[in-house]
Amino acid sequence: MRGQMKFGLNIPTRLVFGSGELKNIASLPLPGKHALIVISGGGSMRRLGYLDTLLDGLRQAGVESTVFDQVQPNPTVDGVERGADCARESHCDFVVGLGGGSTIDTAKAIAVAVAMNAPIWNFVAGGTGGGQPIERALPVVAIPTTAGTGTEIDLWAVISNEATKEKIGFGAPALFPAIAIVDPDLMMSLPPRLTAYQGFDAFFHAAEGYISRAHTPISDLYALEAIRLLYKYLPVAVNDPNNRWARIKVAWASTLAGMVESTSCCTGQHALEHALSAHYPRLPHGAGLIALSQAYFKTFKNDAMKRYMKMAEKMTQQKAARPSDFLDALATMQRECGVADIRLSDWGVTPDDFEALVETATATSQAMLDLDPRFLNREELIQIYSQAYK
Amino acid sequence: MRGQMKFGLNIPTRLVFGSGELKNIASLPLPGKHALIVISGGGSMRRLGYLDTLLDGLRQAGVESTVFDQVQPNPTVDGVERGADCARESHCDFVVGLGGGSTIDTAKAIAVAVAMNAPIWNFVAGGTGGGQPIERALPVVAIPTTAGTGTEIDLWAVISNEATKEKIGFGAPALFPAIAIVDPDLMMSLPPRLTAYQGFDAFFHAAEGYISRAHTPISDLYALEAIRLLYKYLPVAVNDPNNRWARIKVAWASTLAGMVESTSCCTGQHALEHALSAHYPRLPHGAGLIALSQAYFKTFKNDAMKRYMKMAEKMTQQKAARPSDFLDALATMQRECGVADIRLSDWGVTPDDFEALVETATATSQAMLDLDPRFLNREELIQIYSQAYK
Numbered sequence: 009m010r011g012q013m014k015f016g017l018n019i020p021t022r023l024v025f026g027s028g029e030l031k032n033i034a035s036l037p038l039p040g041k042h043a044l045i046v047i048s049g050g051g052s053m054r055r056l057g058y059l060d061t062l063l064d065g066l067r068q069a070g071v072e073s074t075v076f077d078q079v080q081p082n083p084t085v086d087g088v089e090r091g092a093d094c095a096r097e098s099h100c101d102f103v104v105g106l107g108g109g110s111t112i113d114t115a116k117a118i119a120v121a122v123a124m125n126a127p128i129w130n131f132v133a134g135g136t137g138g139g140q141p142i143e144r145a146l147p148v149v150a151i152p153t154t155a156g157t158g159t160e161i162d163l164w165a166v167i168s169n170e171a172t173k174e175k176i177g178f179g180a181p182a183l184f185p186a187i188a189i190v191d192p193d194l195m196m197s198l199p200p201r202l203t204a205y206q207g208f209d210a211f212f213h214a215a216e217g218y219i220s221r222a223h224t225p226i227s228d229l230y231a232l233e234a235i236r237l238l239y240k241y242l243p244v245a246v247n248d249p250n251n252r253w254a255r256i257k258v259a260w261a262s263t264l265a266g267m268v269e270s271t272s273c274c275t276g277q278h279a280l281e282h283a284l285s286a287h288y289p290r291l292p293h294g295a296g297l298i299a300l301s302q303a304y305f306k307t308f309k310n311d312a313m314k315r316y317m318k319m320a321e322k323m324t325q326q327k328a329a330r331p332s333d334f335l336d337a338l339a340t341m342q343r344e345c346g347v348a349d350i351r352l353s354d355w356g357v358t359p360d361d362f363e364a365l366v367e368t369a370t371a372t373s374q375a376m377l378d379l380d381p382r383f384l385n386r387e388e389l390i391q392i393y394s395q396a397y398k
Numbered sequence: 399m400r401g402q403m404k405f406g407l408n409i410p411t412r413l414v415f416g417s418g419e420l421k422n423i424a425s426l427p428l429p430g431k432h433a434l435i436v437i438s439g440g441g442s443m444r445r446l447g448y449l450d451t452l453l454d455g456l457r458q459a460g461v462e463s464t465v466f467d468q469v470q471p472n473p474t475v476d477g478v479e480r481g482a483d484c485a486r487e488s489h490c491d492f493v494v495g496l497g498g499g500s501t502i503d504t505a506k507a508i509a510v511a512v513a514m515n516a517p518i519w520n521f522v523a524g525g526t527g528g529g530q531p532i533e534r535a536l537p538v539v540a541i542p543t544t545a546g547t548g549t550e551i552d553l554w555a556v557i558s559n560e561a562t563k564e565k566i567g568f569g570a571p572a573l574f575p576a577i578a579i580v581d582p583d584l585m586m587s588l589p590p591r592l593t594a595y596q597g598f599d600a601f602f603h604a605a606e607g608y609i610s611r612a613h614t615p616i617s618d619l620y621a622l623e624a625i626r627l628l629y630k631y632l633p634v635a636v637n638d639p640n641n642r643w644a645r646i647k648v649a650w651a652s653t654l655a656g657m658v659e660s661t662s663c664c665t666g667q668h669a670l671e672h673a674l675s676a677h678y679p680r681l682p683h684g685a686g687l688i689a690l691s692q693a694y695f696k697t698f699k700n701d702a703m704k705r706y707m708k709m710a711e712k713m714t715q716q717k718a719a720r721p722s723d724f725l726d727a728l729a730t731m732q733r734e735c736g737v738a739d740i741r742l743s744d745w746g747v748t749p750d751d752f753e754a755l756v757e758t759a760t761a762t763s764q765a766m767l768d769l770d771p772r773f774l775n776r777e778e779l780i781q782i783y784s785q786a787y788k
């Protein structure tokens with residue numbers, strides 16, 4: 009590596025972090041005059057009062073709003089097209105995503121479909137996607153209500169095509185939100201189980217980004233800090249959901265992990281999980297990752313020994329002696345969060361599916377598999393699913 | 399501090415880091431069609447071939463160039479106005495600063511003067527400056543040839559008014575360079591003394607930003623990494639100037655310290671040094687900081703104890719027992735860089751000047767003094783100059 013320290017850094021998103029910051033939205037330089045507000049179809053954004061806070065703020069800023077409230081848990085091509093139609097009909101000039109990762113990714117995808125004036129699948133690179141370049145997008149304001157996705161400060165969106173059973177991440181610099189408002193107050197009501205799933209999604213953004221072939225000096229800095237914070241505070245937030253300080257730290261770690269995704273990239277574990285989500289839309293992304301994680305990370309423990317020990321040291325704050333110290337720390341953290349026993353069999357996956365899952369993972373997400381510390385062949389990928397199964 | 403973790407992050411600059419990256423400038427999305435290239439009047443950019451490399455790259459990109467080669471070591475109002483005239487006459491639509499901090503700050507100031515179409519002193523906030531808001535600037539491409547300033551990735555510029563004996567920093571989001579090309583190859587020929595002065599400028603951007611009242615979770619991350627890298631690699635770069643790996647690490651640390659300036663802010667030490675530079679233009683900025691540093695940091699060792707120990711731990715990689723461990727580590731580093739004996743008396747400063755220096759510092763840079771861990775009164779400021787004197 010000597011003499012080869014070459015990398016780029018460009019995260020243009022304006023981050024505003026802090027409890028209560030959603031209320032201050034009117035003080036920000038909003039990127040338009042008519043917002044399409046994208047929220048989930050579940051009704052929680054209304055029930056919790058977050059939508060009203062947002063609408064009030066936009067009104068104060070003299071911005072008109074149209075609400076699109078039809079986002080499903082795994083954002084689909086159809087949902088994006090409906091949202092894009094809504095934005096066109098209302099002449100929206102920017103998009104606000106208020107919710108979890110699915111909602112914000114839907115907002116980003118709508119922003120692309122409207123600005124490029126074409127179906128979103130044209131722009132997905134991988135699988136049956138059209139692979140056209142994303143030259144522009146409407147500006148997006150991202151307001152996460154979960155701590156995990158990182159999409160509020162990265163250039164990625166993930167979308168599912170129900171017809172083809174594909175779930176694919178796609179990205180472009182135009183997909184960086186203009187503004188990210190990370191207000192941990194919006195995360196206080198998340199139940200423990202979801203807090204754990206989402207927190208581990210953030211953890212794996214950081215851990216995969218740290219062992220990824222695409223890692224850089226700046227992504228390493230973000231990743232190790234996210235790993236340190238999540239090991240310390242995620243179990244607190246899971247076991248004591250009203251602990252505001254833990255929620256704040258987990259929210260910040262999640263945003264840091266999003267910055268890892270903008271300066272490094274996820275690896276094969278995310279590719280394998282996207283295939284699971286595509287085939288089993290009810291399996292939460294974070295639960296799928298947790299189920300895969302011991303098998304996945306064990307595979308590389310001799311390929312990235314120093315990095316495993318460095319992660320272990322950040323977690324336990326003790327000198328590490330061997331790479332498996334990371335696996336042990338990960339197991340401890342999963343136990344403390346009550347998610348150590350998740351297996352793929354709990355979600356209806358059967359061994360008969362493994363071949364098809366590997367097929368889907370390599371067809372849709374080879375780019376992430378290519379960033380693994382070592383190339384894994386088909387048998388090794390099946391082996392990971394198999395170990396995660398029961 | 400509990401529950402008060404509120405902060406922002408917005409560094410829109412596109413950083414390209416790596417040996418040889420200047421040669422690749424044509425591959426970047428350059429922000430205009432006609433560049434004003436700003437270089438120093440000393441001739442080194444021509445002699446070392448850097449100007450030719452830049453001109454070739456711009457030609458390849460189909461960009462026209464006009465060269466303004468009249469930058470002086472401390473950029474002055476007059477120099478900026480001449481550069482702005484040159485840019486206007488040539489109808490330049492962006493500015494490239496190739497050189498040290500003075501050159502890049504001149505490029506930034508020209509970018510403001512041209513875009514706002516008014517004298518630059520109108521926009522300086524502090525001292526006799528006009529304090530008008532900087533609403534826009536021509537896009538700037540910053541190409542540092544020294545490792546210290548950090549201006550390539552921050553929103554600040556420092557300018558001297560010879561008539562009023564003022565040296566003032568001013569900033570605005572429009573002053574973030576559009577692109578920063580940090581190519582450590584351009585720093586290989588810096589002599590040891592200058593390497594040390596500039597390296598300590600970077601070190602103090604990080605250390606002041608770390609103890610500053612304006613510090614944030616993200617500036618802390620950048621600051622501690624810059625401090626760790628500079629402690630380890632600056633003495634290597636000073637004592638073995640051809641050590642490319644040390645040059646690379648020092649360059650990266652300097653850019654990280656610039657990111658500290660964009661997410662936290664310098665404190666009183668920089669205010670006291672700017673006053674020195676304004677009265678003694680021959681005193682290099684870094685040398686002035688080094689002379690002040692032991693006295694300045696000693697003042698706060700009981701006000702920011704934990705932060706002093708944390709800095710010491712990053713430097714020595716040992717557990718710290720007391721805040722003065724930081725002062726000891728700083729002394730070690732200055733000894734190893736051959737700059738432990740710099741005193742203000744070496745540069746013609748006399749005790750008769752102390753009152754006037756404090757007057758200048760408070761009149762032009764009170765904002766930085768306000769960020770000190772504890773408010774220092776007039777006597778304490780004089781005390782710092784006095785201890786740094788002999």
